[in-house]
Every structure is written in C-alpha cells, then in structure tokens.
Amino acid sequence: MCGVIGLSYADPKKDVAGELVEGSILLQHRGQDACGFAVQGAVGRSGVAKGRGLVMDFVQSESRSINNLRGSEGIGHVRYPTNDNHADSQIQPIIMDGYHRTSLSHNGHLTNPQQLKAELRGDGLEPGDNAGDTELMYLVLISALGVGRESEASPSQILSAILEVYRRCQGSFACICMIPSFGVVAFRDPYGIKPLVFGERSLGSSGSDFAIASESVVLQKLGFEHFQDLKPGQMVLIPSSWRGNHQPHFHQVVAPQSYAPDIFEYVYLARADSVIDGISVYDSRRQMGEALARAVKSKLGPAVKAIDCVIPVPDGGYIGALESARALGKPVSLGFVRNQHSCRTFIMPNQEQRLRGVRRKLSTVNAEFQGRNVLIIDDSIVRGTTSREIVAMARKAGARKVYLASLSPAIRFKHIYGIDLADEEKLVAHKRTDEEVCANLGADGLVYLPLPELVDACQRSTVGEGPLGFEVGLFSGNYVTETYPVSPAKSGSERQNSLPWFHDTAEFGGLHRAACHALRGTRIV
Numbered sequence: 001m002c003g004v005i006g007l008s009y010a011d012p013k014k015d016v017a018g019e020l021v022e023g024s025i026l027l028q029h030r031g032q033d034a035c036g037f038a039v040q041g042a043v044g045r046s047g048v049a050k051g052r053g054l055v056m057d058f059v060q061s062e063s064r065s066i067n068n069l070r071g072s073e074g075i076g077h078v079r080y081p082t083n084d085n086h087a088d089s090q091i092q093p094i095i096m097d098g099y100h101r102t103s104l105s106h107n108g109h110l111t112n113p114q115q116l117k118a119e120l121r122g123d124g125l126e127p128g129d130n131a132g133d134t135e136l137m138y139l140v141l142i143s144a145l146g147v148g149r150e151s152e153a154s155p156s157q158i159l160s161a162i163l164e165v166y167r168r169c170q171g172s173f174a175c176i177c178m179i180p181s182f183g184v185v186a187f188r189d190p191y192g193i194k195p196l197v198f199g200e201r202s203l204g205s206s207g208s209d210f211a212i213a214s215e216s217v218v219l220q221k222l223g224f225e226h227f228q229d230l231k232p233g234q235m236v237l238i239p240s241s242w243r244g245n246h247q248p249h250f251h252q253v254v255a256p257q258s259y260a261p262d263i264f265e266y267v268y269l270a271r272a273d274s275v276i277d278g279i280s281v282y283d284s285r286r287q288m289g290e291a292l293a294r295a296v297k298s299k300l301g302p303a304v305k306a307i308d309c310v311i312p313v314p315d316g317g318y319i320g321a322l323e324s325a326r327a328l329g330k331p332v333s334l335g336f337v338r339n340q341h342s343c344r345t346f347i348m349p350n351q352e353q354r355l356r357g358v359r360r361k362l363s364t365v366n367a368e369f370q371g372r373n374v375l376i377i378d379d380s381i382v383r384g385t386t387s388r389e390i391v392a393m394a395r396k397a398g399a400r401k402v403y404l405a406s407l408s409p410a411i412r413f414k415h416i417y418g419i420d421l422a423d424e425e426k427l428v429a430h431k432r433t434d435e436e437v438c439a440n441l442g443a444d445g446l447v448y449l450p451l452p453e454l455v456d457a458c459q460r461s462t463v464g465e466g467p468l469g470f471e472v473g474l475f476s477g478n479y480v481t482e483t484y485p486v487s488p489a490k491s492g493s494e495r496q497n498s499l500p501w502f503h504d505t506a507e508f509g510g511l512h513r514a515a516c517h518a519l520r521g522t523r524i525v
C-alpha cells in the first residue's frame with residue numbers, strides 16, 4: 001500500500017517539487033520505508049531524488065537535491081515494500097540511468113513476477129535476480145515504448161505500451177508514470193484494486209493544473225477540485241503544458257474485469273478524510289462501528305451489561321469505537337495514549353521493530369482501567385502484535401475484564417495485492433478458531449465484525465455510483481484476480497483478438513527487440 005502522486009502544471013515555468021513533497025507527506029501513512037520524486041520540465045530538464053525514510057527526514061537531509069528538482073510536472077512515491085525487497089534500487093519512482101528517463105510510481109503488487117522475469121529474459125532483457133515487481137513492470141513499459149523512440153513516443157505508441165503492461169502484468173497496480181516525450185500518464189488495473197483519483201485546479205484563463213494521487217485528501221489539501229476516481233482498466237494521459245495542449249484525456253484501456261477495490265483500504269490503510277471510489281472512508285468506519293456493536297451484543301450476551309467503558313486503540317480504532325460505544329450506550333475512555341512521534345507499526349519491516357513500535361507508541365492512563373471491565377476496540381487484528389500488547393497493558397493497569405473487538409473480520413489468509421502479508425503462518429487467526437485467538441491474545445472475550453457486515457458498512461457509505469463489490473481475499477481466501485482471471489497471453493497476431501478485454505483498436509506492440517537489446521546492462525538509479 002504505497003502512495004503515489006503525480007502533478008502537471010499549466011504554467012511550464014513553475015516548479016512542482018514543493019507540492020510533490022507536500023502531497024507525499026499527506027500520503028506518509030501508506031509507506032514509511034522510502035520515498036522519491038522525479039520531475040521534468042521544458043527544454044529537456046529532468047531530475048530525480050529518492051532515498052530511505054520518511055519524507056520530512058529525507059527532504060531535510062537532501063534539501064540540495066530537492067531544490068535542484070526543476071520542472072512543471074512530476075511524480076512521487078512513498079514506499080512500503082510488498083516483496084521483502086528493501087534494496088535501494090527498488091525505491092520509487094523507478095527510473096533508469098542514461099537516456100531512459102521514463103519514471104514509474106506503483107501502488108500494488110504483481111502476482112506473476114517469476115513469469116514476468118522469465119518472459120523478459122526470453123525477450124533478451126536481463127532483470128537482476130532481486131528485481132522487484134515494479135522494476136519488472138517498468139522494464140515491460142519502457143521496452144514496449146521502445147528505447148530511443150521513447151523520446152518521441154506518440155499517444156498511440158504510449159497506449160500500445162500500456163496495453164502491453166496490462167497484458168503481461170497480473171495483480172494490482174495503480175500507477176503514475178512520466179514519459180519525456182509526452183507528460184504524465186496514470187493507469188489502474190482492470191479490477192480497480194488500489195485507489196487512484198484525478199483532480200483539477202482551475203487557474204481561470206491560464207488553464208488548469210492537474211493532479212493524480214492515491215487518496216483524495218492529497219488533492220483536497222492542495223486545492224484541487226472535481227475529483228474523479230480512475231475506473232478499473234482506465235488510464236488518463238496529461239500532455240506536458242509546454243507542448244501547447246494541456247488537456248487530459250481519459251481512455252478505457254481494457255474493459256473492467258470487476259470493480260472491486262481492496263476493502264482493507266476502508267478498514268485500515270487509507271486516511272479517514274479520503275473518499276475512495278465514491279465511499280467516504282470516515283463514514284464506512286462509522287458504519288463498521290455501528291455494526292460491531294450488534295456483533296458485540298450477540299457474541300458477549302449478558303456480559304455486555306457489565307462493560308464499564310469502550311477504549312479505542314489509537315489511531316485505527318478511533319472512529320469505529322466511538323460509534324460502537326454510542327450504539328452500545330457505553331462511555332468512551334481514551335485510556336490509551338499515543339506517542340505523537342511514533343509511526344504506524346503494522347507496516348514496519350520486521351517483528352522486532354513492530355513490537356518495539358507498539359511499545360513505544362501506546363501507553364495507558366492507569367486510572368481509566370483500574371477495577372473496570374473494558375471493551376477495547378481496534379480496526380483490525382493481523383499478526384496480533386498490537387492486541388497482545390494492549391491486553392497485557394490493560395491488565396497491568398488494573399483492568400478487571402478485558403474484552404477485545406475488531407472492526408473487521410478475522411484475517412486468516414494472505415494479502416496478495418500490496419501488503420507485506422504473504423506468510424499466513426504469521427497471522428494470529430490463521431488456522432485458529434476465534435476462541436483460540438482470544439486465548440492467544442490473553443483476552444476474556446473476542447468479537448470480530450462478520451464479513452457481510454463489513455461489506456454492507458462500505459456499501460452503505462457509497463455516494464452515487466460505487467464499486468460492484470470488494471476485494472476481500474485476506475478475510476475469505478478468495479482473490480478477485482483469481483475469481484475473474486484475465487486470459488493468458490498467446491503469441492503472434494491472434495493475441496489481440498483472443499483477449500476479449502482488449503476492446504481498443506490501437507496497434508498491439510509487444511516489446512521492441514531493439515529496445516530490449518539496448519536495455520541490456522543499463523541499471524535502475
């Protein structure tokens with residue numbers, strides 16, 4: 001669940017770097033591992049700055065390279081690695097050295113990296129053994145664009161190259177790329193698993209600035225309006241303003257497979273002040289809280305009467321817990337206090353750091369627990385790191401009974417679309433009954449929100465036309481890309497006709513041999 005951002009200004013003399021940084025800070029909750037920016041401007045100007053850590057820290061330590069980013073369009077990225085590949089070369093935007101100045105920011109995770117690697121090798125490329133999914137997608141893109149031709153690629157060649165990405169890459173991808181000959185291009189996988197929203201900032205007679213980001217809060221805070229979620233399988237092309245025509249063009253690259261955003265965005269990943277695919281994240285969390293109150297009543301029965309207060313777990317549990325408390329008629333106690341100088345713990349790279357992170361982040365106001373029966377509510381219980389710690393903290397602070405409730409169902413399966421959760425054995429609920437999980441966490445009772453209630457909560461928070469369903473694989477074990485698979489690629493000219501989801505007439509390009517050859521030996525910078 002990385003964060004992506006792209007900006008294209010109407011005025012070619014203005015620099016985007018400042019707003020790229022501001023926007024990336026607003027996306028910080030989506031990735032804490034690394035960040036990066038690539039910009040380009042008229043007369044061949046371009047620059048890139050990327051490194052490890054939080055955006056603020058990076059910008060402070062690398063202020064010189066940030067100040068050198070000159071240009072009126074650019075893309076940015078905050079990274080949470082999905083593939084255990086923390087190598088510097090995988091920090092995004094991915095960009096090659098030499099003249100391959102196309103850059104790519106990706107949120108999501110490809111499910112066929114081994115196949116891609118083999119295909120690219122078959123095409124004469126040399127992806128390194130530790131090439132991550134985004135690097136592989138990038139190689140497909142730039143070799144389909146054609147090296148050398150990249151600097152003069154026309155919109156139809158770009159479309160053809162993006163088609164090649166859709167044809168070869170499986171899994172989730174919400175991407176923004178910047179192509180030297182054209183401008184900024186964003187595209188979303190055929191299922192709409194990861195979010196991508198477009199907005200416009202009118203400058204009156206001077207035209208408009210355009211932005212694309214993972215979450216609407218970025219556009220809102222930067223003063224953009226007229227938000228529009230990219231539809232599954234849709235792309236938007238924004239030509240560079242210095243070329244004279246700065247009008248964005250939306251194009252349905254492939255027919256949508258199913259409109260199924262990742263439901264975990266609403267549970268945990270996204271900011272509450274964002275609206276994703278027509279669903280207010282805040283509202284959905286409120287609805288989850290109301291539904292959870294019903295689940296608490298039915299699961300805990302008479303014990304509910306003896307509950308003295310509801311205690312939310314900062315930050316993820318706040319909105320839902322307040323609503324559950326209201327529906328249960330119980331007072332709220334802010335018995336857990338969050339250290340404001342701490343980060344999200346779940347997305348930290350290893351268990352030692354996660355545990356240290358929870359301990360550093362949360363502490364108790366003991367008086368709020370002393371002699372009380374408490375109902376602690378969090379958005380999710382994943383590995384159980386947080387819950388186990390907070391149940392122990394609550395007991396240490398003197399709580400009599402400690403009940404735990406989750407605003408989402410038990411997570412028993414891996415997440416394959418952009419969260420570092422590939423190993424099911426690490427999930428506390430994997431192959432465990434609710435009672436076993438409860439005992440493992442040391443609680444006196446445990447309540448999960450049932451999946452149909454979660455789906456209903458999100459659907460009820462939809463404004464206007466919303467998605468058809470949701471990607472819920474981590475709760476159900478059924479994944480949307482496996483339920484509605486895209487036809488596998490075939491060779492030769494029959495390829496295009498045999499793929500029903502290609503309804504566009506653009507020439508199907510494949511990878512350019514010469515490009516593959518020229519790319520050998522070049523490296524990601």
Ligand SMILES: O=P(O)(O)OC[C@H]1O[C@H](OP(=O)(O)OP(=O)(O)O)[C@H](O)[C@@H]1O
Nearest residue numbers: 315316344345346381382383384385386
């Ligand atoms: O069961 P676990 O493996 O501990 O994962 C679940 C916890 O991790 C997340 O919090 P996080 O600290 O990442 O972020 P938050 O401050 O936004 O709640 C989530 O909100 C839960 O509290």
Ligand SMILES: NC(=O)CC[C@H](N)C(=O)O
Nearest residue numbers: 001002080081082107108
């Ligand atoms: N969380 C993400 O979306 C990560 C994107 C990409 N798979 C990476 O590992 O960099």
Ligand SMILES: [Mg+2]
Nearest residue numbers: 314315316317
């Ligand atoms: Mg949390």
